[in-house]
Amino acid sequence: MTETQTQTTSADRRTRVTVLVALAANLVIAAAKAVGGLLTGSPALLSEAAHSVADSLNEVFLLAALRRSRRPADSRHPFGYGKERFFWSLLAAVGIFVMGGCFSVLQGFEALGQDGGETHAGYTAGIVVLVVALLAEGTSLLRALHQVRGQGGLAEGARDPALRTVVAEDGTAVVGVTLAIAGMVLHMVTGRIVWEASASFGIGGLLMYVAYRLGRDAREQLIGRAADPELSRRVRSLLEAQPEIDSVESLLTMELGPDSALVAARVDLVPGLDSEEVEVVAVRIKGSISRVVPEAEQVFLDVTDARLARSAAGAGGRPAPDRADAGGPAATGERGGA
Missing domain, CATH: 3.30.70.1350 (Cation efflux protein, cytoplasmic domain)
Incomplete structure (x- = not known):
């Protein structure tokens, strides 16, 4: 095994650990957000639950990409299977758009038709769930950013579509949870559910934009983008x-x-x-x-x-x-x- 192959295998191993950390965090957070959203009826919290479910599914896609892309070249694929990562990253982008972005926008529209009769205690519990989620998402993001720095910084780390997707997901999750907390607090203070609806629209728009960027990069790599x-x-x-x-x-x-x-x-x-x-x-x-x-x-x-x-x-x-x-x-x- 050459030095380059050894470095690539080591980087793949670190990326796999990063994806597993993100998957574990998202599974726990998705369950907590879903329970909290159903108990409180909070559209912002339900939007964040959908966001975490989408992220969890995407991490499964990325794990499949890491495993399948390591297969050696054969007669049917003489240039190897490296582009598997680009394909599965494209599926992850579609998952973020449909399961996260579209659901969040739908929750925003549904929230506008609600009467906003939630209890103060229920919303307090919901905010506690979101704060815990923010800490977990932040930890996962720090792990991903640490690996990016270890691979030569953002420009070099962005060459790995799996790592790029994890960084984008975790960064978006931190912003999304912050928006959800702001929407719930403003709803509690003003009694107007429009704040939570706005938070859902904001989360949905953010997810759609991130999905577009990730999908565009994966598309360019799949159709044959020039090297650096x-x-x-x-x-x-x-x-x-x-x-x-x-x-x-x-x-x-x-x-x-x-x-x-x-x-x-x-x-x-x-x-x-x-x-x-x-x-x-x-x-x-x-x-x-x-x-x-x-x-x-x-x-x-x-x-x-x-x-x-x-x-x-x-x-x-x-x-x-x-x-x-x-x-x-x-x-x-x-x-x-x-």
């Missing part, structure tokens, strides 16, 4: 530094998972290299990319003789006979460690 620009910059710099490369004509990247990417480059070599030298150079360049950019798990090189490329460009043609293309001796499309 810094990765492209490092690969291009390495290629341009090779004495055998005359120019880098194109460089394409795609995320295969949180810590893996596909790299495809078309380069023009200096004139005078025979086919055997081209193959040796290509293998050496691939090895250099794997060492310098370990995230480049799949590397493909398409090499062309620079002199012939210029001649073909001037004639409006394509140097097919002398170009090392996908089927030629210098075509290099295998895992970056080769």
